[in-house]
Amino acid sequence: xxxxxxxxxxxxxxxxxTGLPDSDSTPVGHPLFSRIRLAxxxxxxxxxxxxxxxxxxxxxxxxxxxxxxxxxxxxxxxPPFHSFTIFLLEVSxxxxxKDTNFHSQNFTPIEKIINLDHSLIDPEAETFxxxxxxxxxxxxxxxxxxxYSTFLGKPGFYVEDLFVRExxxxxxxxxxxxxxxxxxxxxxxYGRVEWIVLxxxxxxxxxxxxxxxxxxxxxRICRLTGPALEAYRDAL
Amino acid sequence: xxxxxxxxxxxxxxxxxTGLPDSDSTPVGHPLFSRIRLAxxxxxxxxxxxxxxxxxxxxxxxxxxxxxxxxxxxxxxxPPFHSFTIFLLEVSxxxxxKDTNFHSQNFTPIEKIINLDHSLIDPEAETFxxxxxxxxxxxxxxxxxxxYSTFLGKPGFYVEDLFVRExxxxxxxxxxxxxxxxxxxxxxxYGRVEWIVLxxxxxxxxxxxxxxxxxxxxxRICRLTGPALEAYRDAL
Numbered sequence: 001x002x003x004x005x006x007x008x009x010x011x012x013x014x015x016x017x018t019g020l021p022d023s024d025s026t027p028v029g030h031p032l033f034s035r036i037r038l039a040x041x042x043x044x045x046x047x048x049x050x051x052x053x054x055x056x057x058x059x060x061x062x063x064x065x066x067x068x069x070x071x072x073x074x075x076x077x078x079p080p081f082h083s084f085t086i087f088l089l090e091v092s093x094x095x096x097x098k099d100t101n102f103h104s105q106n107f108t109p110i111e112k113i114i115n116l117d118h119s120l121i122d123p124e125a126e127t128f129x130x131x132x133x134x135x136x137x138x139x140x141x142x143x144x145x146x147x148y149s150t151f152l153g154k155p156g157f158y159v160e161d162l163f164v165r166e167x168x169x170x171x172x173x174x175x176x177x178x179x180x181x182x183x184x185x186x187x188x189x190y191g192r193v194e195w196i197v198l199x200x201x202x203x204x205x206x207x208x209x210x211x212x213x214x215x216x217x218x219x220r221i222c223r224l225t226g227p228a229l230e231a232y233r234d235a236l
Numbered sequence: 237x238x239x240x241x242x243x244x245x246x247x248x249x250x251x252x253x254t255g256l257p258d259s260d261s262t263p264v265g266h267p268l269f270s271r272i273r274l275a276x277x278x279x280x281x282x283x284x285x286x287x288x289x290x291x292x293x294x295x296x297x298x299x300x301x302x303x304x305x306x307x308x309x310x311x312x313x314x315p316p317f318h319s320f321t322i323f324l325l326e327v328s329x330x331x332x333x334k335d336t337n338f339h340s341q342n343f344t345p346i347e348k349i350i351n352l353d354h355s356l357i358d359p360e361a362e363t364f365x366x367x368x369x370x371x372x373x374x375x376x377x378x379x380x381x382x383x384y385s386t387f388l389g390k391p392g393f394y395v396e397d398l399f400v401r402e403x404x405x406x407x408x409x410x411x412x413x414x415x416x417x418x419x420x421x422x423x424x425x426y427g428r429v430e431w432i433v434l435x436x437x438x439x440x441x442x443x444x445x446x447x448x449x450x451x452x453x454x455x456r457i458c459r460l461t462g463p464a465l466e467a468y469r470d471a472l
Contacts, residue, residue, distance in 0.1 A: 036472075051386045066389025074390055083318070084384045084391070110472045143386055148320045150287045150379055150397050153302025154310055155320070156461075158394075161386050182460055182468035193460040200454065212464030218436065221452040224418055224429040225392075228448030232418035236272075236346045 029115035032091050034173060036180045037102040037109040039086035039141065041076050044068050046128055046138040047086060054163045080106045081188065082146065087180055089140040089164065089173055093119070096136065110180055114171055122167050140164035142177040149191055156192030157185045178211065196221065265351035268327055270409060272416045273338040273345040275322035275377065277312050280304050282364060282374045283322060290399045316342045317424065318382065323416055325376040325400065325409055329355070332372070346416055350407055358403050376400035378413040385427055392428030393421045414447065432457065 039047060048068045055064035075084055090096075102109050122128075128138040140163050147158040159181055164173050178193075185193050197204050197215065205215055224232075275283060284304045291300035311320055326332075338345050358364070364373040376399050383394040395417055400409045414429075421429050433440050433451065441451055460468075 055387060060387065063387045066387060070389030071386075074384070078318070082314070083382065112472070143384065145384055146319065146381070147383075147394065148310070148379065148381055148396055150307075151291060151296065151299045151302060153306030158383065160384055176472065179468055179471045182465055183471050186466055186469040191461060191465075193465060195458050196455045197458050198454050199456050205456075205458075208458045211460065212467060213458040213460040216457040216459060218434050219432045219457050220435050220441075221455050222431050222433050222441075222444045222449040223452060224447065224449040225427060229418060229427075229429060230422055231448060232415055233422040235415045235419050236348070236412065 030093075030117070030119045032093065032114040032116055032120065032171065033095055033111065034114055034139070034176065035090045035092075035096050035109050035111045036087050036177060037090070038080050038104065038107050039076075039088040041072060043086070043088055043138070044071050044075070046130075047071060047075075047088075047141060049127065050138070050141050050163055050165070051161070053165065054161060057163075080104070081184065084143065084145045087142045087144075087177060088138060089142075089168075089177055090130075090136050091139045091168060091173075092134065092136045094134055097134075107184070110176075112176060114173075116171070120167060122165075124165065124167075128165070139168040140173060140177060142181055144181050144193075146190075147192075147194065152191040154189070154191045156190045156194060157181055159193060159195035162195070175207075175211065182211075266329075266353070266355045268329065268350040268352050268356065268407070269331055269347065270350055270375070270412065271326045271328075271332050271345050271347045272323050272413060273326065274316050274340065274343050275312075275324040277308060279322070279324055279374070280307050280311070282324075282366075283307060283311075283377060285363065286374070286377050286399055286401070287397070289401065290397060293399075316340070317420065320379065320381045323378045323380075323413060324374060325378075325404075325413055326366075326372050327375045327404060327409075328370065328372045330370055333370075343420070346412075348412060350409075352407070356403060358401075360401065360403075364401070375404040376409060376413060378417055380417050380429075382426075383428075383430065388427040390425070390427045392426045392430060393417055395429065395431035398431070411443075411447065 045068055048066065048071055051066055052061075052064060055061045075086065077083065096111060122137060125135070125137050130136055130138065141161070142159060142163075143161045144157045144159045146155045148155050159178065162174060162177055164177070182193050197208060199205075209215065281304055284302065284307055287302055287307075288297075288300060291297045311322065313319065332347060358373060361371070361373050364375070366372055366374065377397070378395060378399075379397045380393045380395045382391045384391050395414065398410060398413055400413070418429050429449075433444060435441075445451065
């Protein structure tokens with residue numbers, strides 16, 4: 001689809017743990033270890049499933065025609081950040097093993113521990129496990145690519161999709177994904193990060209505005225697709 | 237800027253020439269030879285001037301900070317169509333000399349003859365001549381780059397800017413530029429061409445709809461820029 005999936009509203013600040021404090025008063029929480037890393041071609045089956053879930057969430061499955069094969073033929077063809085780029089969000093109840101495969105010159109994975117009140121049950125854990133690193137599961141992704149502002153005379157990033165699986169929403173993970181893109185844009189000297197939102201999605205708009213974004217009220221998207229686009233094959 | 241400049245309304249069908257028909261009834265017109273070719277780094281001074289004119293047209297000169305140098309450092313870094321790409325529109329009162337420099341594996345220039353009722357005076361001809369090929373002047377440009385639809389599982393093109401200098405408007409040249417992008421998208425098997433338009437610009441909306449585009453009413457652009465973006469430098 002052509003839009004960032006509306007993210008969950010901002011995660012509430014972690015509340016006090018419900019368990020009793022232990023002897024040295026360390027909060028007894030349920031840590032959720034989260035990691036953002038660059039996706040690789042091996043992640044395509046999970047990415048495909050996440051996009052399908054996004055289509056269901058947005059009631060747009062009739063527009064969903066991507067296959068693992070079509071994704072494989074178009075993604076991961078350029079170095080990260082120069083074309084279509086995917087950050088994958090993984091979570092685990094255990095600390096991540098240091099996987100140097102995911103460290104590259106381009107991007108060092110971002111890790112963050114989120115303290116939950118309750119342990120979390122992921123009904124799809126088996127579908128989204130990577131089958132290698134213990135209980136690591138894929139929880140979401142963000143797909144973005146460079147765009148260009150002629151007025152600024154420099155590139156930016158356009159965020160096409162942002163998605164977090166249902167059981168991981170409202171924990172700050174959507175914000176973590178979008179922040180990772182914004183942080184990368186700043187590091188590269190880029191001038192903007194842009195995405196789109198449905199005008200009736202007031203929760204998402206509030207969330208984005210709290211993240212510092214402006215919603216531009218006057219611009220509308222024009223789209224030429226399907227037979228209307230095909231008609232231009234030999235138009236000139 | 238972040239948007240396709242509103243193009244001129246569609247060119248009216250060429251009306252009957254005002255001069256008398258000559259002996260063999262060939263219309264006595266004023267042909268305007270037009271050509272679309274890939275821009276090169278040598279075109280940057282003209283491109284910079286065109287962008288500045290666009291900023292004036294849109295009353296957005298306060299947002300215009302691009303310099304020839306910033307454009308040079310960001311454009312023409314990838315093969316055409318794989319990243320930021322510019323089609324340049326040139327016009328001449330004489331047929332174009334065959335310039336094989338502009339023929340590449342990627343794109344063969346598109347030429348079209350437009351019959352005008354009157355000869356045309358370009359008050360900025362000297363500024364926009366390329367100084368090499370007789371009276372060839374740069375009349376406009378379109379800047380576009382690949383975007384990606386996860387639902388389609390394939391790329392498209394996003395048109396960032398479309399601009400035709402004032403004295404060349406209402407002759408079908410804006411349509412010719414946009415058609416060239418659409419045609420290229422079809423040839424590459426891409427699924428969409430998208431751009432944005434101001435909601436109050438009813439002439440532009442009508443023009444785009446006549447070209448087969450749909451205007452999506454519900455989506456709004458979110459933009460993170462300036463200090464609000466800078467704040468994400470070390471956000472994670």
